[in-house]
Amino acid sequence: MSQEVDIPELGTAGLLRFFWRQLTSMRTALILLMLMGLAAIPGSLIPQRSQNPIAVRQYYLDSPELARWIERFSGFTVYSSPWFSAIYILLFISLIGCVLPRTLEHFKAMRAKPPATPRNLSRMEHFQEFSENGSELDLATKWFEKNRFRVRVEGQSISAEKGYLRETGNLLFHLSLILILLGISIGSLFGVRGEAIINKGERFISVPTSYDTLSFGKLSNEESLQPFIIEVIDFVAKYDVLTNAPQDYTATVRVTNSGEKTSTIKTLKVNSPLTFGNTRVYLQANGYSPIVTVRDSTGMVALQGPVPFLPQDGNLRSIGAIKVPDANPQVGFVASFLPTYARDGENGGISVFPEALDPKLLFSIWKGDLGLDSGIPQSVYRIDTSKMQRIALDSLKPGETFSYPEGSITFEAFTPWINLQIVDDPGKSYALYGAIAAILGLLASLFGRRRRIWIRITTTGVVEVAGLAKNGAPGLPAEIEKLVAQLRKER
Amino acid sequence: MQTTWAYLSNNLIYAAMGVFALSFLAHAFETAWAVRTPEQSEGTEGSLKTKTLDYTRTERAARIATAMMVLGFLLLLGGAIARGISAKHVPWGNMYEFSLTGALAFTGAYLAALRKYDLRWLGLFVSISVLLTLGTAITLLYRDSAPLVPALKSTWLVIHVVAAIISGGVFLLSNVIAGAYLYLESMESRGERKAWAKRLPDLETLDQLSYRLVAFVFPLWTFAVIAGAIWAESAWGRYWGWDPKETWAFITWVAYAAYLHARVTIGWRGKRAAWLCLFAGSTFLFNYVYVNVWGTGKHTYSGL
Ligand code: HEM
Secondary structure, eight states, X not given: OOOOOOOOOOHXXXXXXXXXXXXXXXXXXXXXXXXXXXXXXXXXXXXXXXXXXXXXXXXXXXXXXXHHHHHHTTTTSGGGSHHHHHHHHHHHHHHHHHHHHHHHXXXXXXXXXXXXXXXOGGGSXXXXXXXXXXXXXXXXXXXXXXXXXXXXXXXXXXXXXXXXXXXXXXXXXXXXXXXXXXXXXXHHHHOEXXXXXXXXXXXXXXXXXXXXXXXXXXXXXXXXXXXXXXXXXXXXEEEOTTTOOEEEEEEEEEEEETTOSOOEEEEEETTBOEEETTEEXXXXXXXXXXXXXXXXXXXXXXXXXXXXXXXXXXTOOEEEEEEETTSSXXXXXXXXEESBEEEETTTEEEESOSSOSBOEEEEEEEEEOOOTTSSSOOOTTOOOGGXXXXXXXXXXXXXXXXXXXXXXXXXXXXXXEEEEEEEEOTTHHHHHHHHHHHHHHHHHHHHOOOEEEEEEEOTTSEEEEEEEEGGGOXXXXXXXXXXXXXXHXXX | OXXXXXXXXXXXXXXXXXXXXXXHHHHHHHHHHTEEOOXXXXXXXXXXXXXXXXXXXXXXXXXXXXXXXXXXXXXXXHHHHHHHHHHTSOSOSSHHHHHHHHHHHHHHHHHHHHHHSOOGGGHHHHHHHHHHHHHHIIIIIOOOOOXXXXXXXXXXXXXXXXXXXXXXXXXXXXXXXXXXXXXXXXXXXXSSOOGGGGGSOOHHHHHHHHHHHHHHHHHHHHHHHHHHHHHHHHHHSOSOOOOHHHHHHHHHHHHHHHHHHIIIIXXXXXXXXXXXXXXXXXXXXXXXXXXHHTOOSTTOOTTO
């Protein structure tokens, strides 16, 4: 069977054209959209690193083999994975290729006259006939004009059409989907996102080194950072006494814009961020920083100040690490701060209310090598005690001091800290405009009614009227009745 | 003061449950007693007696059923408002309150649609499902009235949730109608409709109706998702974060978009469209149940 089969030479250009046509067919676009819906599912069932890094770590501990397989398919980072990106980039291209040509066509069609009146009106829907009296065509023209139909007059017939709003709305909707995708892409390419913990009374200056975490979009860098200064003057948290649930967080801050001498006092709340141009600053979390003074054996102050602790539960039981690298030998305190102290048979010290009603600092003291010079990045909330030796264990109330052979620690007081999230998203206004346009377009496209009405006066003096509603839109018969009533009124 | 309102709310909801139960009984009575078996003398072959429907006999029951439904709706509305006053926020801070408001929206959607279409046959189903929802809510999901956590204090939350709950009510109604379509379709394909089902609208009407409802609320659902995004932007610093709740809202949106396209651009009708409609609606329910109860993420608040 070595028959020669004639395959038309496609060539690269032909092949490309073929793929382009396939990709931009509506069917492909819809399949891609469905695929995107399907592809979004795993990310809602498997913990995602961007939202819940702790759960991901736990996953690795519980079933490391499975976790490694999930990792291989970017299962913990679904929404930034290559396959998810591939789907939405293809959808983006497909949508553009599908919708833009249609938009051009639509604008041409909108200016064109309606198609000619069909030859045989009696076969059309809603057909009616009655005898003429001479003025019908004029009256009909007036009526069509008043009701903003576009008309085509040909001899003794009129073809009128209305309801392009439906197509216009439909195109607007699909175009605005493109705008939304564009906004999302701009945001992720040029955006900046950072976090910083600030103790009450401290100032935050927006330069890269002040941030605890800072991440840039692929096309942005440190120069994109909006410079400003925020000083936390006060922070008040209110809790419900019955349920312990938070009721209100209010931070009072002094804000200085870059280059300006004057500053203003502002209130920062959970749902009302501060705005600096495209950058917004959100109140995201809060906790306590115990203020401690650590002295060495000679009584010299080795460390003094607030140390932010990390909340662990709704009652703000917080853990933290007080590292004193300047002491000799180095000492570290593995500590927890309990705003309202109570004892629990199983867990030891716990907190029973998030407000600091009866605060206590619990700690174990370690001496040895803190490992700060090893070059391995370390958590500020934990101490690697593998090369250290425990020398004491105690708890303090504010104002109390504990002494040990290598020095002493004084729990002076405590202060709240707040976590600021700083987000620069230059694309979000496009996404918002896109969303608004999408809804308007959707409304027009779902509730617009496209229909045609024809009227003809035959050579035998009979007026024929008929109509056609696209997509079976309701309401046409009533409209035709109105027209006919108008035509027959003045006889 | 606060607890007085909370008690009032609970009592109103118990009262609403009683009234919905009456409505259910009246609907059941109507459905059962409208079927008339002909007198023995009429049919010569006893086994082939055809049953007919006679609604004149049950008209009063039907009126009572609808009146009870309206009354139940009003009581429930009162209960939701009292709950809102007691907690000093809109009544959708937790799963219990969501269920109340959801049942309210579902009844409201049914009553609104009833003004335009003859949907009384659905009443049996609507009353029993509202009863079950309220029963589950008050026994399993009940939480004492409590203030909102700070992130939930936002006008956009009110707007977002109102839109989402109304959409949900209408989506469910459309699902019920699509379900009825499938059931009747299979009954018809096996022969004739049973007597009690004769009064139900023809398949064509059901098919159109479930589509109309979806087309009507799809823009509202789109708006609900967008309002949620605006709220998320002001509370969490990002308008979209693929949180499980957001992800499933998106999936529901895509599923209904697929449904609309299947109908409008491909021309699906009947069985296939009804299945697709049921599928889309179940993604909404999944979001409500799974993500609220077992999910993690920013939308899951303490104590359901
Ligand atoms: C992303 C979600 C999408 C939604 C929610 C959506 C929604 C809709 C709706 C509601 C209609 C019906 C308009 C009418 O009744 O006339 C429609 C029609 C249409 N859609 Fe989409 N669409 C989406 C994506 C797409 C995509 C990706 C494409 C192709 C690139 C597309 C192409 C079309 C076309 C060409 C029509 C008009 C079809 C006709 O009138 O027969 N849509 N769309």
